[in-house]
Amino acid sequence: MRILLADDDAALRHGLGIQLQRWGYDPILCATGDDARQALQTDPPLVAILDRSMPGADGLTLCREIRDTAALASTYVILLTAYDSQADVVSGLQGGADEYITKPFDWAVLRARIGIGVRIATLQQNLAQRVADLQGALDSVRQLSGLLPICAYCKRIRNDGDYWQQLESYLAEHAGTQFSHGICPACYERARRDFDQT
Numbered sequence: 001m002r003i004l005l006a007d008d009d010a011a012l013r014h015g016l017g018i019q020l021q022r023w024g025y026d027p028i029l030c031a032t033g034d035d036a037r038q039a040l041q042t043d044p045p046l047v048a049i050l051d052r053s054m055p056g057a058d059g060l061t062l063c064r065e066i067r068d069t070a071a072l073a074s075t076y077v078i079l080l081t082a083y084d085s086q087a088d089v090v091s092g093l094q095g096g097a098d099e100y101i102t103k104p105f106d107w108a109v110l111r112a113r114i115g116i117g118v119r120i121a122t123l124q125q126n127l128a129q130r131v132a133d134l135q136g137a138l139d140s141v142r143q144l145s146g147l148l149p150i151c152a153y154c155k156r157i158r159n160d161g162d163y164w165q166q167l168e169s170y171l172a173e174h175a176g177t178q179f180s181h182g183i184c185p186a187c188y189e190r191a192r193r194d195f196d197q198t
Contacts, residue, residue: 001118002026002045006036006062007080008054012103016049023111025118033057038064044072046121047114052081052092060095067096076117076126080105 003025007013013029020027028045030036033054040048048066050059057065059079066072077099079092082100092100097115098120149158156164171177182192 001047001122002028002043003052003114004028004030004036004039004045004048006030006033006039006049006059007051007055008032011039019107019111020114025114031055033049033059033062036058036062038070040066044075046074046077047117049077049078049080049114050097052079052083054086059181060092060097063092063096064185074121074128076121078113078117080110 001024003020005013005027006015007016008031010031013031017027017029028039029037032055033050035052036048037057040062043115044117048062050062050152052059059081063077063079064075066075077097079094079097079100080103081088081100082103083092089102098117101110101113149180150156150167151164155167157167157170158164159170167180171178
């Protein structure tokens with residue numbers, strides 16, 4: 001699990017980067033808000049820990065940008081800052097942060113809150129994947145509910161590429177349906193009569 005850490009304090013950045021590795025995460029370390037913005041646009045991690053005050057874009061600005069960007073909507077944002085007034089906390093949370101932690105912080109509490117963020121971000125990612133899978137299934141159902149051109153003799157179906165394919169393969173491809181072949185009683189009697197006549 002990759003975690004973005006953006007803080008202009010080199011000592012904190014180094015120490016927290018080491019701790020993130022010890023806790024089993026892969027940290028992306030950024031010294032400025034502009035570096036963090038670039039990292040978020042290139043290959044966004046699921047969790048971002050942002051200092052509220054740093055060169056370039058500050059953490060609150062980045063929070064708002066994350067919330068306004070559809071591709072980053074599920075990113076779990078933790079603001080890590082020395083600004084500790086009630087107004088600061090409220091503005092940070094209203095600005096889009098999921099968590100607001102003030103410096104100095106307790107390492108055990110930070111680790112627990114990062115774990116919560118990872119769990120929530122992972123659940124959101126899995127939910128988004130399931131929604132995409134359901135949308136794909138719905139698209140297939142819509143395609144099957146339309147008028148299908150089928151040959152009256154061989155029962156092949158014409159697909160969008162003007163290619164005729166077996167009904168079984170068409171339904172397997174578009175609806176995930178598997179077939180087991182058998183013979184109905186009427187066809188069995190007809191086949192038996194035809195065989196007896198030969």
